[in-house]
Structures are given as C-alpha cells and as structure tokens.
Amino acid sequence: MSYKIPFIKPDFPSAEDVAADYARILEANWFTNFGPFEQKFATAVAAYVGDGYFASTFSSATSALLASLLAVLGRGDGSRYVIMPSFTFAAGAEALVWCGYKPLFIDIEKTGLHMDLSAAETALNDPAFDQKIAGILFCNAFGVGTADIEAWEQLADRIGLPLVIDSAAGFGSLYSASRKVGSAGRCEIFSFHATKPLSIGEGGAVVSRDEALIKSLVSIQNFGFVEKGSAARLGFNGKLQEINAAIGLRQLKRFDSILLNRRAVLAKYKSGLNPSAFKFQQNAENASLCFAAVLVQDPAKRDAYLSALREAGVEAKIYYSPSLHQQPYFKTAARHAQLTVTESVDGSVLSLPIHDNMRAEDIALIINVLNG
C-alpha cells in the first residue's frame, strides 16, 4: 500500500548530481576499496563530530557494529554477556551473538527511553553475572542523545568495562549544547540507511577518538588484511562503495539545513499535539530525528491512533516494538532482567513521519487526526 504521507521521504541528491559523481568514478576506474570519495567522506564524518576524532565508513551500521564489537571485546566463546537494552533495533544484539556474546537486556528509563543506569548497577551487582559481563552496548534510542552520557562513561571507567554506543539513527544529534553524539564511549556507530537523517542508501560509520581502533576497523572490514592480501586478524567484507560515499558527501553539504527542517517538524508536532495525550522523548529537540517518537498517554488508544492515521493516508509505525526480548530468536539467544518500563513503552510508543522537506499541510493533517 502506498501512502499519501509516507513514513520516510529522504531528499536525495538529484539524478544529474549523482550522474556527475558516477562519471568521475568511471573515469577513476575505482568503485570501492577506499577510493577518493570514501576517503573524503570518512574524513568529513570524523570532522563533523569534532577535532581529534577518527572515522571508518562501513557498508551498513550492522557491519560497523559487528567490526566494533569484535575489535573492542575480542571474540567471545558464548559464555559471557554484554549489557544492552531490549528496547532497540535487532542489529546490535545480532552483532553481539555473531561476536560470541549473549545480550543481557536491561530496562530503560521513562523520559529519554534510554537504558537505565540503576538497572545496569543491579545487573553488575547480581552474583549470577559475576565475572560474566564483558561490556556495555548503549543505544541512543531513536538516535536521541541521552542526557546521562557522562554518567555512563563514568560507570564504564569505574567498572573497567568497554562502553560501545549504537547511535545508528543519531548522526547529527547532540548530547548537550556542547557535545555531539559520536563523541562518547570507546566508539559510536552510525547508520546512513535510507531511513536515517543522513541517508545515502546503505552505509554506516564508526567514530572514535582512538586512531588505533579506527585503523583496526578498517582492517576488519577488509577481510582482516593489513599488508595487501594477507589476513592478520579475523575480518569480513564491510566496505562502503564509492557511489554511496559520493552521495554522502553531497548530503553532508546540506545537512545543517536538513537538520533545521527536521527539527522544525518536531517543534510543530510538539506545539500542535494535545500535551495531555502525547509526550515526547527528552532531548528530542536536539536530535537529528529519523522520525518523531511520541508516547501515547492512554496506551489503550495507541492502535486506534495508528489505524486512524493509516486511514487518513499517513504511514505511521511502531518502533522498537516488539522489543528484542519478545522476538523469537532472542528468547533463547539472550537473557533479560525485569523489563517493566520497556514493556510499558512498547505498548504506548508511536512513531510519526518526519521528512526533510515536509509540507505544512501534511504536518497539520497528522496533528488533526491525532487530536481527534
């Protein structure tokens, strides 16, 4: 079914612009394997996060997660756990399993929908997991930066475990006025999938302060090669193609205006929707906003809102639901703590479309349908 107002509508570079890039790729006879567009894009992604950061691009955030967890945690034997939220996308938990770890899902807090610090303390102090926790995979839920990032970094330092951050939907988001998402933990992982604010089709990146880590990620995504054609470590193919990097460079050039537009849509939802019926995620106004997540205050009405929107031609969705511990694969591949808030949010969250160039009348229509 096609909707009058689709869930995503990325504003991609024009066919002429992409054709010009493609002509250069043909001329250079360099299609992938760290060509000139990829090198420029990696440098630009790191520079976007800030001075002193390094980046490695990837074919997707999933391959970036896989390589990061492999590099930071080493390959596990399946006996140890990594703390992560159940309220997230499956990719991070799947990457953990591929790396030889079991996800240990813990609960989230109600305001930012991020992993809950006290739930992490509880898991870390649980004798059942003594010496069995290898690290923390934090997720900036829906790409919105947590207000507690310093506390998470302090916790990781104190317990001496690595903190890796899945910020897949959050390129362009801020933790605070003075700190960008991408700047925290051992490294942060981004997605440039068509559904994300900086969209290039398929693609991802890892950003870190640690240049040696980024170098090892470049090797892992290139079959573990260090010297040409000789595997020095376990790797796979996770490389980004030139054409996608070229699109990324064009998207980055106008990213500031894309962000302004997206944040303006959120501001309209916030001022237009009945505040006693709909609440927003803390710090969403500083996010790049793959969509607008709202918490329906009367969960019994959530599905009716969803159908009313769909009937009006609006494609709304429910992310991240079902949360991971309710998905069949993770019932055996993972363990979980008490997930009271996760399950309640799972039943009340609703994701509304945000487009790069969203028409005022489309936003108004959505608000009208929801306010009833």
Ligand SMILES: *Cc1c(COP(=O)(O)O)cnc(C)c1O
């Ligand atoms: C989108 C997303 C991913 C997957 O990104 P891909 O680039 O499609 O692999 C992983 N984690 C989270 C939290 C996401 O939102």
